[in-house]
Amino acid sequence: MFDKILIANRGEIACRVIRSARAMGIRTVAVHSEADRDALHVRMADEAIEIGPAAAAQSYISIDRVMEAVRRSGAQAVHPGYGFLSENPRFAHALSEEGVAFIGPPATAIEAMGDKITSKKLAAEAGVSTVPGHMGLIADAEEAVRIAREIGYPVMIKASAGGGGKGMRIAHDDAGAREGFRASKSEAASSFGDDRIFIEKFVTSPRHIEIQVLCDGHGNAVWLHERECSIQRRNQKVIEEAPSPFLDDATRRAMGQQAVSLAQAVGYTSAGTVEFIVDGDRNFYFLEMNTRLQVEHPVTELITGIDLVEQMIRVAAGEKLPFAQADIPLNGWAIESRLYAEDPYRGFLPSIGRLTRYRPPEEIATPERAVRNDTGVFEGGEISMHYDPMIAKLCTWAPDRLRAIAAMREALDGFEVEGIGHNLPFLSAVMDHPRFVSGEITTGFIEEEFPQGFTGAELPEAELRRIAAAAAAMHRVSEIRRARISGRMDHHERRVGTDWVVTLGAARFELSLTTDRDGAEVRFDGGEALRVESDWMPGRTLARLMVGEAPLVLKVDTLPMGFRLRGRGADLRARVMTPRQAELAALMLEKQPPDTSKLLLCPMPGVVTALHVAEGDEVQAGQALCTVEAMKMENLLRAERQGRVARIMAEAGDNLAVDAVIMEFD
Incomplete structure (x- = not known):
């Protein structure tokens, strides 16, 4: 086994690799750019080496600079993480020539699977189901139209060297094929330096389901079930889960067997992923193979109990897999939500700045529930414009899907992030969406369900009532605290009123409170009553309450006459007023926003x-x-x-x- 490994990456994946290596007793070396001198992965590693300026091209993806760090460190192996150099065969070759182990597959497997045209031909030869299409080079737009007609519209026009949604267009007719060919070719040339294009049938109502494979250098290969990655925006995954709510055992087994066949056909070793498109009849077609560790690998680890990073290291050290296919469990359900530094209210545009507050939910692991947060940031740290905007991967596990979703709802509501724009509200809204809860999802889910973008979740009347009850109870606690601090009344608790009007945007609730030692009884004007219990005190930014018979978690900011309350994807201003204050407030003019139309x-x-x-x-x-x-x-x-x-x-x-x-x- 290795004594020291270098992680040629940054952020949460570098931290993730360090954790497994530390548990194995292996020393770690971090590399970092000038901008990442104070990064979390640098703090966690046993050693750290600076490799260049902030720009990734001059640091993290510079093979020469990374190799220099490898030599300086004396590391015996390198884990590339994902992105950067993880699927660069030249990097794998350079390490081999240096006598350093690459914690990943052979360069030949990377080369074979890195080209989409070559990989599809190899998949077909290995007996893997592939999408009907034209894998040869396409000379011009008119040839693209001819091929598209032969395949049958709609078709997907894709860059051979593409990734991350770049160089990809859908065409529904001849005009779309001409324009899509030109656009994909131009985008592929500028993004990858390779303008080769291929065309394949576009699968309608598609689901994106991938199979995790693990292979050693002794001919052993297994598949570790599937991950559903259909919740995507602009071809980038947002939410993943394992297993898929759509597959049956027979389809799962067939996909797993084909994935292993492909891996063995290209001499693959290490942990990789074979991605498929699955239609509404459970027909599945090979999409591509990612020869590196996937961002969403934690959900597979949660349902199998297998540490994929540890197995990658052991395989690279020449060890055999310690289990066979029959030994791999499928236990419970896991969901991953990707927390990005992006503003969902502004079309998900990137956001940068300082994390003035970063307090993830507590990580736990019990027989009934697990919460895991893979991250590479910390409170007070900077989110830079130079790198990927992902802040963290929040994962939950439970014995079944509905309980895993419930755990994710609670974890998202309890995740405090301030100082930058982020997509926590959007993730919460997806968890509550009936279509997601039912499992009836496709890769078009976000475009179909949020066609105008995201403007905040609209909560049902019953949920607004619960929040109104919570706001009234919290406001009463604040009023009692203010009375105690001022010393202006001896019997402050008796002098604070019991009748209140709570507004949440356009919603208005008249209610009264009666309290006891354990909480408050909130009675609405129509006669409904809700019990509110909580240990929340003024100044706390997170309130955990029991309202009625269900828990409620709210992020809290104090405002004049109330609070800003955030939870379940909604951002609400709760105004809590006496009946007289509410009467006068109704007479006040609304402040008009400034005119920015020019x-x-x-x-x-x-x-x-x-x-x-x-x-x-x-x-x-x-x-x-x-x-x-x-x-x-x-x-x-x-x-x-x-x-x-x-x-x-x-x-x-x-x-x-x-x-x-x-x-x-x-």
Whole structure:
């Protein structure tokens, strides 16, 4: 076994590898850019080596700089994590030449599976079910149209070297095929330096289901059940679960056997994933093979009890797998929610800044429930524009799917993140969505259920009543505390009122409270009563209550005459007033937001990379105005209507904050 390994990665996956290595008694070496000097993975590792500037191309994906760190450290093996160099055969070759073990598959397997055209041909030869399509090179748009007609619309036009949704278009007719071919070819050339395109049948109502495989260097190979990854946005996974709510045992077994056949056909060793598209009749088709550890691997670990990182290390050290296919359990249900630094209220645009509060739920593991949080950040740390915006992977496990979802709801509500935009509210809204709860999901779920984007969850009347009851009980506690601190009344508890009006946006509730030593009885105007019990005290940012017969977890910020309460995907201002205050408040005019219709505002923190207009220019609706780069993604800002540019307040190269004014129109 190795004495020391180097992790050629950063963030949560580097921390994840360090945890397994430490449990095995193996020393670890972290590499880091200048921007990551204070990162969590650097703090956790036994040693740390700086390898270059913040830009990943000059640090984390520079083979020369990583190899220099390997030599300096004396590490006997390298774990690449995912992303960066994890599927780069040149890196695997470089390590082999240096006599250092690559904790991953042979370079030949990476090369074979890294090219989508080659991998599909190999899959077909190995007896794996593949999507009907044309795997040869396509010369031009007219040939693309001819091939698309032969396959039958709709078709998927994809870049051979693609990934992460880049170089991918769906065409429903000849015009779409022509435009999709040109766009995919251009995007593939700029993103991957490889403009080869192929076309395959687009599977309608598709589900994205993948099989985890594990192979050693002695001819042993197993599959560790499946993961459902259908909840995606822009071809990026958001929520994953294991097993799939859709598969039956026969389909699961057939997919697993085909995945292992493909792995063995390419001489694969280590932990990898074979991805499939599954239609509504449980027909499945090979999509691609990821030859590295997947982001969503924790859900497989939770249902099997197998540490995949540990097994990767042992396989790289030449050990045999300690189990056979019949030994692998399928125990309970696990769900993973990816927490991203992105603002769901602004079209999920990237967000950067300091984590002024980062308090994940407590990690637990019992026979009834488990909560796990894989992260690479800490309170007070910075979310940089240079790297992937993922903050954490929150996972829950329970004996069945509904209880795993319930555990995830509670964990999300108890996850405190402040200082940046994040997608916690959206994740909560998905957990409550009837279609997700039923398991009737496809890869189009987010586009179909949130076609206008996410504006916050709309809670049902019964849930609003529970929150109103909680707000009233919490407000009474605050009023008693204020009375005690002021010393202005001796019998403060008796002097605080019992009748209140609570507003939650447009919802209005008249209620009264009676209290005892253990809590409060909240009675609504219509006669319904709810019991509220909690140990919440003013100043606490998280309230855990029992309202009625069910728990309620709320994030709490104190406001004049009430609170800002967040939970279950909703962000509510709760105003708690006496009946007289409510009567007077109804007479007050609503403050109108400022008119920004003549301004172009920066939608996210980023760098202006180009201005496409000048002062005095006449612009048309849809015309490009400027380009802003954030999280290494370019965002083209366009005119919403016809007008004339009156003033430009930014220049190329400027770093802008959210809502900074870029230009003004007449």
